[in-house]
Amino acid sequence: DAGVIQSPRHEVTEMGQEVTLRCKPISGHNSLFWYRQTMMRGLELLIYFNNNVPIDDSGMPEDRFSAKMPNASFSTLKIQPSEPRDSAVYFCASSLAAGINSPLHFGNGTRLTVT
Amino acid sequence: SQQGEEDPQALSIQEGENATMNCSYKTSINNLQWYRQNSGRGLVHLILIRSNEREKHSGRLRVTLDTSKKSSSLLITASRAADTASYFCATAQDKIIFGKGTRLHILP
Numbered sequence A: 001d002a003g004v005i006q007s008p009r010h011e012v013t014e015m016g017q018e019v020t021l022r023c024k025p026i027s028g029h030n031s032l033f034w035y036r037q038t039m040m041r042g043l044e045l046l047i048y049f050n051n052n053v054p055i056d057d058s059g060m061p062e063d064r065f066s067a068k069m070p071n072a073s074f075s076t077l078k079i080q081p082s083e084p085r086d087s088a089v090y091f092c093a094s095s096l097a098a099g100i101n102s103p104l105h106f107g108n109g110t111r112l113t114v115t
Numbered sequence B: 001s002q003q004g005e006e007d008p009q010a011l012s013i014q015e016g017e018n019a020t021m022n023c024s025y026k027t028s029i030n031n032l033q034w035y036r037q038n039s040g041r042g043l044v045h046l047i048l049i050r051s052n053e054r055e056k057h058s059g060r061l062r063v064t065l066d067t068s069k070k071s072s073s074l075l076i077t078a079s080r081a082a083d084t085a086s087y088f089c090a091t092a093q094d095k096i097i098f099g100k101g102t103r104l105h106i107l108p
Helices: none
Strands: A005-007 A010-013 A019-024 A031-038 A042-050 A053-056 A065-071 A074-079 A088-095 A110-114 B005-007 B010-014 B019-024 B031-037 B043-050 B055-058 B061-066 B071-076 B085-092 B096-098 B102-107
Touching: A005 A088, A010 A019, A019 A088, A019 A110, A031 A074, A042 A065, A042 A074, A042 B096, A053 A065, A074 A088, B005 B085, B010 B019, B019 B102, B031 B061, B031 B071, B043 B055, B043 B061, B043 B071, B071 B085
Parallel strands: A010 A110, B010 B102
Antiparallel strands: A005 A019, A019 A074, A031 A042, A031 A088, A042 A053, A065 A074, A088 A110, B005 B019, B019 B071, B031 B043, B031 B085, B055 B061, B061 B071, B085 B096, B085 B102
């Protein structure tokens, strides 16, 4: 299995631009998670989906952030407009079963730099 | 907060020695998970221990869970250079929340 695939691996953009991060979960996995990692705040859960339905988006920092999962094999995290404080590594993870009792499989992340 | 907190924040030991990392949390949990992260990579799942379990083993890894003290430990025996990484505990209740991790450095 190819594992969780994220693109791009690196993204550098200017403040105010729209950024779209992409994730392909492991085939057959029913849950998908978006996390953000920074030195100051560690790993923060932004949103997670079960069977393509958003379950908890309480971690999404602002209305500038939005996430979609149009089908079982694709999800996007969009930031519009981006700000320098959004600079972080964004991870997507998937798990086999819905809920919290299955291990998470992480992609290698997208390192976002907003100048 | 549900978030686990690892201790120590950083640990350096000689190759061959055992490494112990601790995790404390504040609320009840369904399970607790440990993950490893190598530099520039995503997290890799190591072990999941359920709230009704007290100890679990996987190869050179041993995890304990004490729900009365709301704490867990991860022991890596006979450490190797390849064990150099950051280690995170994650508590699972209604969602999975990670601590800030322990940076482990194995000295040759």
